[in-house]
Amino acid sequence: MNLVLPFVVGGLVAAGLYMMMRRSAIKLVIGLALLSHAAHLLIFTAGRLTRRGEPLVPEGETVLPKPYADPLPQALILTAIVISFGLMAFTIALVYRAYQETGTDDLDDLTVTEE
Amino acid sequence: MPLIVPVLVPFVTAAVSLLAWRRAPVQRLLGAIGAAGLLTSGIVLLVQVRTQGIQTSQIGGWPAPYGITFVADHFSALMVLVTGVIGLSVAVYSLVEIDGPRQSFGYFPLLHIMLTGVTGAFLTGDMFNLYVWFEVMLISSFVLLALGSERPQLEGALKYVTLNLVSSFLFLTAVGILYGEVGTLNMAHAARRIRALGNPDLVAILAMLFFISFGIKAAVFPLFFWLPASYHTPPAAVSAVFAGLLTKVGVYALIRTFTLVFGQLELVHTLVLILAGFTMVTGVLGAIAQDEFRRILSFHIISQIGYMILGLGLYTPLALAGSVFYIVHHIVVKTNLFLIGGIVRGLEGSERLERLGGLYNRKPWLALLFAIPALSLAGLPPLSGFVAKLALVRAGLEVGEYALVGVALGVSLLTLYSMAKIWNAVFWEAPSDTSKAAPGLGGGAQAVLAGPAAMLALLTVCMGLLAGPAFLAAEAAAAELLDPERYIYAVLGDAS
Numbered sequence: 046m047n048l049v050l051p052f053v054v055g056g057l058v059a060a061g062l063y064m065m066m067r068r069s070a071i072k073l074v075i076g077l078a079l080l081s082h083a084a085h086l087l088i089f090t091a092g093r094l095t096r097r098g099e100p101l102v103p104e105g106e107t108v109l110p111k112p113y114a115d116p117l118p119q120a121l122i123l124t125a126i127v128i129s130f131g132l133m134a135f136t137i138a139l140v141y142r143a144y145q146e147t148g149t150d151d152l153d154d155l156t157v158t159e160e
Numbered sequence: 161m162p163l164i165v166p167v168l169v170p171f172v173t174a175a176v177s178l179l180a181w182r183r184a185p186v187q188r189l190l191g192a193i194g195a196a197g198l199l200t201s202g203i204v205l206l207v208q209v210r211t212q213g214i215q216t217s218q219i220g221g222w223p224a225p226y227g228i229t230f231v232a233d234h235f236s237a238l239m240v241l242v243t244g245v246i247g248l249s250v251a252v253y254s255l256v257e258i259d260g261p262r263q264s265f266g267y268f269p270l271l272h273i274m275l276t277g278v279t280g281a282f283l284t285g286d287m288f289n290l291y292v293w294f295e296v297m298l299i300s301s302f303v304l305l306a307l308g309s310e311r312p313q314l315e316g317a318l319k320y321v322t323l324n325l326v327s328s329f330l331f332l333t334a335v336g337i338l339y340g341e342v343g344t345l346n347m348a349h350a351a352r353r354i355r356a357l358g359n360p361d362l363v364a365i366l367a368m369l370f371f372i373s374f375g376i377k378a379a380v381f382p383l384f385f386w387l388p389a390s391y392h393t394p395p396a397a398v399s400a401v402f403a404g405l406l407t408k409v410g411v412y413a414l415i416r417t418f419t420l421v422f423g424q425l426e427l428v429h430t431l432v433l434i435l436a437g438f439t440m441v442t443g444v445l446g447a448i449a450q451d452e453f454r455r456i457l458s459f460h461i462i463s464q465i466g467y468m469i470l471g472l473g474l475y476t477p478l479a480l481a482g483s484v485f486y487i488v489h490h491i492v493v494k495t496n497l498f499l500i501g502g503i504v505r506g507l508e509g510s511e512r513l514e515r516l517g518g519l520y521n522r523k524p525w526l527a528l529l530f531a532i533p534a535l536s537l538a539g540l541p542p543l544s545g546f547v548a549k550l551a552l553v554r555a556g557l558e559v560g561e562y563a564l565v566g567v568a569l570g571v572s573l574l575t576l577y578s579m580a581k582i583w584n585a586v587f588w589e590a591p592s593d594t595s596k597a598a599p600g601l602g603g604g605a606q607a608v609l610a611g612p613a614a615m616l617a618l619l620t621v622c623m624g625l626l627a628g629p630a631f632l633a634a635e636a637a638a639a640e641l642l643d644p645e646r647y648i649y650a651v652l653g654d655a656s
Contacts, residue, residue, distance in 0.1 A: 065326075070318070071163040079324050084332040091340025116337065121288055125332055128295045134330075135302055136321055141304070155315040 050090040057083035070140045070150040077136060081129035085122045092118025161208060163230040164215035166240050166279045168202045170194055170222075170247070173238040174272035184263045191268035194250035198275060199244030200338065202237075210591065210633070214650040216285070216642065224651050225346035227271075230652055231285035234637035235484055238414055239282040242491050245619065246404045249273045249495065249612035254397040256608045257502055262307050262395070264523040270307070271371055271401070274300040274478075279529030281409050285651055287335050287345045287421075290413065293559040294331065294377070298324055301406060304398050305390060316390030323386035327376035333460060334369035341366070348651035351421045351644055367428050368621045370417050378410030380469060384462045387444065390411035391461070392454040396502020399454060403461055408487055411468045419641040424475055426578045433473035437564055440466030440571040447628040453501040453586070456578055460537065462561035463571060467552060474555050482551030489536070489544040489623060496533040496616035500526070503609050504586060513582070515584050529589045529610065534583065536624070538576035544623035547631065646656070 057079050064076030098113040144150050173194025180186040209215055209232055217230040232240070251271065258267050277297025284290050302324075304318040339345055341362060342353040354363060379387045387407070388441070391399050418428055436482060441462025450456045468490065471483025503526060505511050505518065520527045536543035556565040601609070623630050640646055 065206055065322070073322060077322065077329075080326070080329045081332075084329050084336065088339070090337030091336045099643070118336070121336070122338070124288075124292065128292070128418070132295070132299060132325060135299065139302070139306060139314065139317055139321060142309060143318055144309050146309065146314050151320075155318065157312045157315050 046093050047090075049084060049096070051103075053160055054083050054087045054090065057086065070144065074133070074136055074140055074151065077130075078133055079087050081125075081133070085125055087120050088122050088125070111141075161201065162214055163203050163232055163283055165282060166198060166205060166244075167199055167276055169197045170272040172280065173197070174269040174276065177269040179265070181266070182264055184260065184549070187266075187268045191251045191271065192248075194272055195244070195275070195317065197545075199241075199248045199309075200280070202241035202244035203322050205232055206237040206241050206633075208232075208252070209234055210636075211422055214647060215342070216650050223482070226345050226347035228289050229285035229348070230283045231647065233640045233647060233650075234484055234633060235412075235415070235488055235641060236282045238484065238488055238637060239408075240279050242488050243278050243282065243405060245277060245616075246401060246491060246495050247271075249499070249616055250397050250404075253499055253502070253609055255613045256605045257397045257506065258395055263604070265307060265309060265336065270300050270304050271496070272403070272424075274304065274405075276410055277376070278405050282373070282412060285347050285352065287338060287347060289337055291328070291331055294409070294413075294458040295328065297406070297409065298328065298611075299532070301402065301444060303523055305394050305402075307398075308484070310393070313567050316393035319435065320386050320390040323376060323383075325513065327373045328377075330369055330373035334373060334437040337369070344566055346623040346651065347416070347421050348644075348648040348652065351648055352652070354422060362424070363422065364427055365496075366423050366424055367418070370422075371414070371428060371431070374410050374413045374417065375435075376410070377407065378414055379465055380409045380410075380435055381442050381462070381466070384439070384443075384465075388455065388458045389463060391458040393530070395461055395499055396454070399458075400495045400498035400502065403457065403498050404491045407461060407465060407616075408468075408491055411422070411465060411476060411487060412467060414640065415480075420644045421506050423644065427477055429473050432469050433561065433564060434468040436466045436473050437567045438466075439463065439469070440567055444571045444574040444578065448574065448581075448631050449580075452514045453464050453504060453513065453516075454498060454580065455499060456582060460575065461494060463575065464494070464537075466571070467549070467568065470552055470568065471555065474559050474561065476555050476559060477635065477638050477642055478551055478558065479555035479632065480641050481634040482548060482555055484637045485544075485634040487549040489548045489620065490621070492616050492619050493533040493536045496620070497530070497537065499613045499616070502603065503601075503613065506605075506609065512513065514586035515591060516553050516586045517589045518587075520587040525610070527583075528614050529582070530587065533620055534579040534622045535576075539572045540564060541578075542621075542627075544620045544625045544630075547624060547627040551631070551634075588620045 047117030061076045061114050064072045093113055100113045100116045108122055117123040174246055177187045177190045189219040215232040274297055275292050280293035281290055302321050306313055342350050344350050376383045391402055440463050443459050447456045447459035468483050468486050471479040508516055536545040539549040540543040553565050
C-alpha cells in the first residue's frame with residue numbers, strides 16, 4: 046500500500062488538473078472534487094500507514110504499546126472531507142445557477158467581468 | 161479576557177441572527193451591535209498584549225502541543241483590532257447600501273461568519289486550525305460574493321471559487337506533508353522541529369507549497385487573476401470588506417509562516433523580494449488600463465500587496481515593522497476607498513469614469529472624503545501611507561536593495577497618477593456622457609453611508625499625525641516576529 050497510494054494520489058491530481066483545464070463547467074467541478082480526494086489520500090499516506098495496532102491504551106498501562114496507528118491523520122481527513130463536501134455542494138449550486146443565468150457551460154464564454 | 165472572545169463575538173452574533181431569519185430589522189440591529197462588540201474585544205486584546213506580552217489560550221484545557229492553541233502577539237492583536245474597525249464600518253454602511261432582498265437572505269449572519277473566520281485565522285496557533293478558519297472565511301465569502309445572483313457576480317464568483325479551492329488544496333497538501341514529517345501541527349512546536357529536521361530539500365518543498373497556497377490568497381504576482389475578475393461585481397459593502405480583509409489574511413499567513421514556522425529561508429525570501437517588485441508593478445499598470453472606479457481600486461490592492469511582502473523579503477526589524485504598519489494602513493484606506501466608490505455609485509448610478517463628473521460642485525464633502533484616503537494610498541505626508549512607505553524605503557536602503565526601492569517609489573508615483581485620474585473624472589471634469597438619469601440617495605442615507613467613511617478617513621489622518629505611538633506597536637510586532645523563540649516559549653514553555 047505504501048507504494049500504491051502515492052501513485053493513486055499523483056494520478057488523481059493529474060486527472061483533476063486535466064479536468065479543470067477543460068472548457069466545461071461541470072468538468073471543472075469534477076476536477077476540483079478529484080483534487081480534494083487526492084489531498085485527503087495524501088494526508089492518509091503521509092501520516093504513515095500501519096496495518097494494525099489500534100491507538101487504545103490497555104488497562105493498567107499509561108502509554109500506548111508500539112506499533113500503533115496514528116489516529117490524528119484520520120481525524121484531519123474526516124474534518125477535511127466534511128469541509129470539501131460543503132464546498133462541493135456550494136460549487137455545484139453555483140455552476141448550475143451560473144448556467145441558468147448565462148445559458149452556457151463553456152467557461153470561455155464567461156467574459157462579462159472582463160469587458 | 162480569554163483569547164476566544166474575539167472569535168466568539170461574531171460567531172454568536174451570526175448564530176443569533178440566523179435564529180431571527182427573515183426578520184431583517186432584528187438582524188440589522190444585531191449586525192451593528194455584534195460588530196461594535198468585536199471592535200471592543202479587539203481594543204481590550206491589544207491593551208492586554210501591550211501590557212502583559214504574548215497571550216496564549218489552550219482550547220479545551222489540553223496543553224500544547226496536543227490541543228489547539230490560540231496565541232495573540234502584537235501582530236495578531238493589531239490585525240484583530242483592525243478587523244473590528246472594518247467590521248463595524250462595513251456593518252453600519254451595509255444598513256443602507258445592501259438592498260432588502262440581500263438582507264433577508266442572510267447578509268448580516270454571513271458577514272459575521274466571515275469575520276469569525278478572519279479573527280480565527282489571526283489568533284490560531286495551529287496549522288490545521290488555520291486551514292479550518294480559512295475555509296470558514298472562504299465559504300461565507302463565496303456566498304457573500306454570489307448573493308444577489310446578478311450575472312457578473314456569478315461569473316466572478318465562479319473564478320474566485322475555483323482559484324481559492326486550488327489554493328486550499330495546496331494548503332491541505334502542505335499541512336499533510338508537514339504532519340507526516342514533523343508529527344505536529346502546532347505552529348510553535350513545528351517551528352522547533354523544522355529547525356531540528358536537517359533536511360533542507362524537504363523543507364524547501366514544504367515552504368513552496370505553503371508559499372503558493374498563501375500567495376494565491378494574498379493575490380501575489382503571478383497568482384492574482386481571480387481578484388480583478390471578482391472584486392468589483394458584488395455590492396460596495398461586500399467588496400469593501402473583501403478588499404480590506406481577505407487578501408490580508410493571506411499576507412498575514414505568509415508572514416507568520418515565514419517568520420515563525422520556517423524562519424529565514426534563503427530561497428523563499430529571495431523569491432519574495434522578486435515577486436514583491438513584480439506584484440507592485442503589474443498591479444499599478446493594470447490599474448492604469450482600467451476606467452471604472454472599483455476596477456482601478458482592485459488592481460491597486462494587488463500593487464499594495466507587493467509593498468506588504470517587500471518587508472517580509474527584506475527581513476529586518478524596520479522592514480517588518482513597515483510591513484505590519486502597511487497592512488493596517490492599507491486595510492483602513494482601501495476599505496474606505498471602496499466605500500466611497502459605493503457612495504458615488506449610489507449618487508450617480510454608475511461607476512464608469514466617463515459617465516461620472518462634476519461631483520465636486522454638488523458634493524464637496526464627498527470629494528474631501530475621497531481625497532484623504534486617495535492621497536494616503538499614494539503615500540503623501542502627513543497621512544498614514546507616507547509613514548508606511550517611508551519605513552519600507554528606509555529599510556530597503558539600509559539593506560542595499562536600491563532597485564526595489566526605486567520600483568516602490570515609481571509605483572507610488574503611478575498610484576498618485578491613478579488616484580488623480582479618478583479625482584479628475586469623478587469630481588472635477590464635467591461628465592462627458594449624461595444620457596443616464598441618476599437614481600440619487602436621500603439625505604439620511606447619505607449620512608449613514610458617509611459616517612463610516614469619515615471615521616476611516618479620520619483614522620488614516622490620526623495614524624499619520626500620531627505616527628510615533630502607532631509605529632511603536634508595529635515595531636513591537638516586528639521584534640516578536642524576528643524572535644520566534646518568544647512566541648514558541650509563550651506556547652510551549654521549556655518542553656519540546
